Amino acid sequence: MSSKTETLKSGWGIQVVVPGPEHTFTLDEEALTALLLREDIKDRAVVIISVAGAFRKGKSFLLDFFLRYLQHKYVLGESGGEWIGVEDEPLEGFKWRGGSERETTGLLLWSQPFKATLANGEKVVIFLMDTQGTFDSQSTVRDNATVFALSTLISSVQIYNLSQNIEEDDLQHLQLFTDYGQLAQESSSGRPFQRLQFLVRDWSFPYDHPYGALGGQQLLKKRLQIHEGQHPELQNLREYVTRIFDEIACFLMPHPGLKVATNPDFNGKLADISPEFKDSLKQLLPMLLAPENLVPKLIEGQKVKAKDLLLYFKTYMKVFNGTELPEPRTILAATSEANNLSAVAEAREVYETLMEEICGGTRPYVQPRQLEEEHHRVMNKAIHAFDSKKKMGGKELADGYKAELEKELEELFEQLRSHNEAKNIYRMIGTPVVFATVAVLAYMLVVLGNMFGVQTVVAAGQAAVVGALVMIAVWIYSRTTGQMRDVGAQLDEIADSIRSYILNQAFDSMRSRATAAAVGYGADKKRT
Numbered sequence: 243m244s245s246k247t248e249t250l251k252s253g254w255g256i257q258v259v260v261p262g263p264e265h266t267f268t269l270d271e272e273a274l275t276a277l278l279l280r281e282d283i284k285d286r287a288v289v290i291i292s293v294a295g296a297f298r299k300g301k302s303f304l305l306d307f308f309l310r311y312l313q314h315k316y317v318l319g320e321s322g323g324e325w326i327g328v329e330d331e332p333l334e335g336f337k338w339r340g341g342s343e344r345e346t347t348g349l350l351l352w353s354q355p356f357k358a359t360l361a362n363g364e365k366v367v368i369f370l371m372d373t374q375g376t377f378d379s380q381s382t383v384r385d386n387a388t389v390f391a392l393s394t395l396i397s398s399v400q401i402y403n404l405s406q407n408i409e410e411d412d413l414q415h416l417q418l419f420t421d422y423g424q425l426a427q428e429s430s431s432g433r434p435f436q437r438l439q440f441l442v443r444d445w446s447f448p449y450d451h452p453y454g455a456l457g458g459q460q461l462l463k464k465r466l467q468i469h470e471g472q473h474p475e476l477q478n479l480r481e482y483v484t485r486i487f488d489e490i491a492c493f494l495m496p497h498p499g500l501k502v503a504t505n506p507d508f509n510g511k512l513a514d515i516s517p518e519f520k521d522s523l524k525q526l527l528p529m530l531l532a533p534e535n536l537v538p539k540l541i542e543g544q545k546v547k548a549k550d551l552l553l554y555f556k557t558y559m560k561v562f563n564g565t566e567l568p569e570p571r572t573i574l575a576a577t578s579e580a581n582n583l584s585a586v587a588e589a590r591e592v593y594e595t596l597m598e599e600i601c602g603g604t605r606p607y608v609q610p611r612q613l614e615e616e617h618h619r620v621m622n623k624a625i626h627a628f629d630s631k632k633k634m635g636g637k638e639l640a641d642g643y644k645a646e647l648e649k650e651l652e653e654l655f656e657q658l659r660s661h662n663e664a665k666n667i668y669r670m671i672g673t674p675v676v677f678a679t680v681a682v683l684a685y686m687l688v689v690l691g692n693m694f695g696v697q698t699v700v701a702a703g704q705a706a707v708v709g710a711l712v713m714i715a716v717w718i719y720s721r722t723t724g725q726m727r728d729v730g731a732q733l734d735e736i737a738d739s740i741r742s743y744i745l746n747q748a749f750d751s752m753r754s755r756a757t758a759a760a761v762g763y764g765a766d767k768k769r770t
């Protein structure tokens with residue numbers, strides 16, 4: 243088996259939005275946090291590619307080819323060669339299957355994020371999202387709308403998977419976003435969504451419009467055309483759909499062949515898939531996933547990082563869990579809230595990072611007055627970071643979050659201050675005691691030297707007494723005035739090394755005594 247499948251095999255679809263009883267959805271916060279706050283990706287801008295649409299239409303199946311492409315391109319780093327796999331390899335990844343009953347439920351993210359670099363050198367992370375199909379017999383209209391809305395709000399590329407054609411109904415489902423988008427545009431700059439990719443499966447009229455992106459563009463143009471006599475609502479819908487997305491595209495996929503569609507034993511192997519379908523995949527996937535075509539997620543014109551995404555998920559889940567589908571205004575409020583929260587988190591991080599350098603666990607004691615000054619300086623920087631991030635929801639909302647932020651930073655400072663004091667007490671006892679002990683021992687040397695008349699010992703002892711006393715004096719000066727902090731810290735280190743040297747010596751002698759005792763014991767035993 244190739245290494246390609248072996249590596250993908252270790253991944254799985256994490257159900258991050260889980261359907262619960264009574265048509266509710268809950269967020270698996272723990273799983274999502276573990277995925278999004280991974281140290282190597284949490285600060286990268288995200289590209290989230292979601293596939294949504296009616297159930298049983300090959301969404302998960304398609305995503306598994308995405309996985310193959312991403313694995314080949316971004317994990318194995320092979321630019322040439324065939325990403326699509328070998329003829330008899332079963333298709334694995336997000337769970338897909340034949341049959342008439344629904345498979346995927348809730349929202350899933352692939353457990354392996356793919357790290358990529360855009361053409362401009364920016365490092366991003368790609369997440370794939372599989373979604374619960376709409377219109378199965380168990381879901382309510384609200385379930386469908388929730389899944390579709392959440393995946394559209396969260397993703398930077400929404401692939402709208404349709405069967406055979408683009409119908410009026412399919413466009414109607416975008417109504418919520420056009421309403422939301424309209425509101426969002428009134429209160430913010432830039433378009434709220436990035437890319438909407440219609441994907442028509444089993445296109446059977448290539449003589450009208452050819453397979454692929456060109457035919458798709460022709461079909462889409464027709465469907466989105468506004469003409470006289472059309473109901474004003476339909477006109478509005480069309481107008482706004484084109485306004486709220488940065489880009490709308492369409493791709494016409496050929497039928498994958500009868501084995502794919504009807505054979506219960508079909509395992510996804512390429513040998514059973516029609517050549518046209520495979521050719522189309524080879525065209526479509528680079529259009530979505532090649533570095534130059536990756537679309538990072540933007541909110542309020544700013545790139546969303548993996549760690550921010552967690553905030554958006556949490557806030558959206560709150561508003562989508564009511565008994566009614568939320569109003570566009572409520573969704574907008576949630577977006578603004580998450581947007582402000584992400585600015586707060588960023589400011590907090592600025593504060594924590596800078597203060598860590600000043601008075602973190604490994605740093606020496608800082609004079610209280612100086613610590614306070616540093617706190618004000620760093621806090622200003624953090625507030626500046628908050629202010630300079632573009633936020634949705636206006637000044638009033640931002641002011642509320644800013645006040646919260648200030649309160650939170652003051653609380654953090656209180657903690658840092660008491661940690662700093664704790665260090666002081668430890669040093670108060672530790673360092674002077676070590677030097678005082680050195681002084682006493684050295685003084686004993688002087689006495690002994692005098693007693694036996696060895697002048698070199700007396701001189702060395704005297705020098706050590708004076709040295710130790712000077713160190714204590716300098717240390718006390720440094721600690722009480724906050725001056726010469728580096729010298730003070732060095733003295734702490736010297737005291738630490740003396741202490742650990744003495745402890746090691748004591749430990750070694752205890753050990754050798756214990757060994758000697760054990761040897762003695764062994765010898766005794768032999769004798770008896």
Ligand SMILES: Nc1nc2c(ncn2[C@@H]2O[C@H](COP(=O)(O)OP(=O)(O)OP(=O)(O)O)[C@@H](O)[C@H]2O)c(=O)[nH]1
Pocket residue numbers: 296297298299300301302303304337338339340341343344345346347373374375376443444495496497498502503508
């Ligand atoms: N006709 C047709 N069938 C396809 C296509 N792609 C995949 N299939 C088949 O469709 C069936 C369902 O595939 P899935 O990927 O599980 O479909 P899904 O949309 O994820 O279904 P749910 O998870 O239930 O929403 C499988 O038997 C696939 O072999 C396609 O382009 N056309």
Ligand SMILES: [Mg+2]
Pocket residue numbers: 301302303337338345346372373375
């Ligand atoms: Mg599925």
